[in-house]
Amino acid sequence: MKFEHVSVLPQEVIAGLNIKPDGTYVDCTLGGAGHASRIAxxxxxxxHLIGIDQDDDAIEAASSRLKPYKCKIDIVHSNFKNLEQVLKDLQIEFVDGFLFDLGVSSYQLDEADRGFSxxxxxxxxxxxxxxxxxxxxDVVNGYDEEKLNYIFKTYGEERWSKRIAQFIVEYRRENPIETTGQLVDIIRRAIPAAVRKKATGHPAKRIFQAIRIEVNNELGILEDTFRTAVSHLNSGGRIAVITFHSLEDRITKNVFKEMARGCICPPQLPVCxxxxxAQIKLCGKAIKPSNEEMEENSxxxxxxxxxxxxx
Structure with missing residues (x-):
C-alpha cells in the first residue's frame, strides 16, 4: 500500500512557521513528508530540514518524496520524545522552527493490518x-478492569468506560481478545442499544483512541518535548503544533500559556x-481548517x- 496522507492546514502551517530560506527546521512528525516537502x-x-518519525513506512515514503529538494535533509528514525538526543547527534544546538502534527496518519488508519482502525x-x-x-x-488483555476504565475515561472521554471495561474482562476470561473485530463487537454489546441508536459516529471510536494513546504514550511525552523544542529555538523561531482532540490541545494550550507568562509572583506582592x-509569545489564537478544507478532508x-x- 502506498503511503498517502493528506496534510492538514498546509498553508497555515507554512505561513505560521515564517520560514527563512537558509534556516533550519525540524518536522517532528514527518509522516509522508506532506508538510516537510512544503517547508523544503x-x-x-x-x-536544513530535519524529519523525525518512528514509522519505517513513513521514513521510506518521505525519503523518496524529499529527494528533489536542494536543501540539506536529515531523516531520523526515532520518536520525538528523543528530540534532545536527535539534535545532539546531528550537532545542532539551535533551529528556526519546529512542527508537530500529532495523532495518527491516514495511512496508518487505512492500512488494515496495523490495527488502528x-x-x-x-x-x-x-x-x-x-x-x-x-x-x-497487551493493553486489552493485560490491564485489569480498573486500569482499562481509567484509560477509556481519561484518554477516550468515554461515558460507558466502566461498562466496556467490565465486558472486556468478562470476555477474556474464556478467550483472549486478538482482533479489532472482536473488540468492536464487545464494545457494541457493552453500550446499551438505545444509546447506540441515538449516537453519532462509531461506538468504538473513543475506545480505539484511548488504547492508541496508551500504547504509544502520546500524551505523556508532549509537555517535556515542547519545552525541549522551545529551548532549542533561535530568537524569533517558531513552534507550530497541530492537535486532533481536546486532550492534546489542552496540553499544548497550557504549556504555551505557561511559557508565555512573565512574573508568576502572588498578586499581593508589591514587587516581583x-x-x-516569558520564553515565548503566542501568535494569535488556535487556527481551525476552512470550511472548504473540512469538506475535502473530513x-x-x-x-x-x-x-x-x-x-
Whole structure:
C-alpha cells in the first residue's frame, strides 16, 4: 500500500512557521513528508530540514518524496520524545522552527493490518513504531478492569468506560481478545442499544483512541518535548503544533500559556521577586481548517493549529 496522507492546514502551517530560506527546521512528525516537502520548497541550498518519525513506512515514503529538494535533509528514525538526543547527534544546538502534527496518519488508519482502525478486522496492534514490543493486545488483555476504565475515561472521554471495561474482562476470561473485530463487537454489546441508536459516529471510536494513546504514550511525552523544542529555538523561531482532540490541545494550550507568562509572583506582592521571564509569545489564537478544507478532508474537522514564537 502506498503511503498517502493528506496534510492538514498546509498553508497555515507554512505561513505560521515564517520560514527563512537558509534556516533550519525540524518536522517532528514527518509522516509522508506532506508538510516537510512544503517547508523544503521554501529553503535554499543553505537551508536544513530535519524529519523525525518512528514509522519505517513513513521514513521510506518521505525519503523518496524529499529527494528533489536542494536543501540539506536529515531523516531520523526515532520518536520525538528523543528530540534532545536527535539534535545532539546531528550537532545542532539551535533551529528556526519546529512542527508537530500529532495523532495518527491516514495511512496508518487505512492500512488494515496495523490495527488502528475499528473499520477493519485486524490483529490488535496500534504500534506507531513497529519495532516496539508493547501493543494494543497487551493493553486489552493485560490491564485489569480498573486500569482499562481509567484509560477509556481519561484518554477516550468515554461515558460507558466502566461498562466496556467490565465486558472486556468478562470476555477474556474464556478467550483472549486478538482482533479489532472482536473488540468492536464487545464494545457494541457493552453500550446499551438505545444509546447506540441515538449516537453519532462509531461506538468504538473513543475506545480505539484511548488504547492508541496508551500504547504509544502520546500524551505523556508532549509537555517535556515542547519545552525541549522551545529551548532549542533561535530568537524569533517558531513552534507550530497541530492537535486532533481536546486532550492534546489542552496540553499544548497550557504549556504555551505557561511559557508565555512573565512574573508568576502572588498578586499581593508589591514587587516581583520570582524573576520569571516569558520564553515565548503566542501568535494569535488556535487556527481551525476552512470550511472548504473540512469538506475535502473530513479528518481535518477536529484539527487545531497553535503557534508560538521564541522571545
Amino acid at each position: 520548497e521554501k529553503l535554499n541550498e543553505n537551508g 475499528y473499520m477493519h478486522d485486524a490483529p490488535l496492534d496500534m504500534r506507531m513504531d513497529k519495532t516496539g514490543r508493547f501493543s494494543a493486545y 521577586v520570582c524573576h520569571h521571564k 479528518r481535518s474537522k477536529s484539527a487545531k493549529l497553535r503557534i508560538a514564537e521564541k522571545l
